[in-house]
Amino acid sequence: MIELTKQNAILEVNLMRLTRKYQCLEEQEKLLRREYHNKDEDMAEKDRFTHQRINNLKEWKAKALQQMNTLHSKLKLAVPISELQQCTMQMDIAK
Secondary structure, eight states: OHHHHHHHHHHHHHHHHHHHHHHHHHHHHHHHHHHHHHHHHHHHHHHHHHHHHHHHHHHHHHHHHHHHHHHHHHHHHHSOHHHHHHHHHHHHHHO
C-alpha cells in the first residue's frame, strides 16, 4: 500500500511537471504564431507597396514617352525640312 501511494505521488509530480511544460510550450507556440502572422502581414504590405511603386513608375514612363514624342514632333516642325537635309548632308560629308 505504501509503495502504491509513493508511486501515485511520483506520478502526480510528473503530471504537474508535464502540465507546466505543456503550458509553457503552448505559450511559446502562440507567440511564434503571432510573430509569424505579423511578419507575413509586413511582407504582404511591402509587396503591395512595391507593386504600387512599379505601377506608378510605369505610368510615369508612359507619360514621359508621350511627352517626348510630342516634343520631338514639335521640334521637327520647328526646323524646315530643307535645312535639316542640308545639315544632314554636311554631317555626312564631314564624316
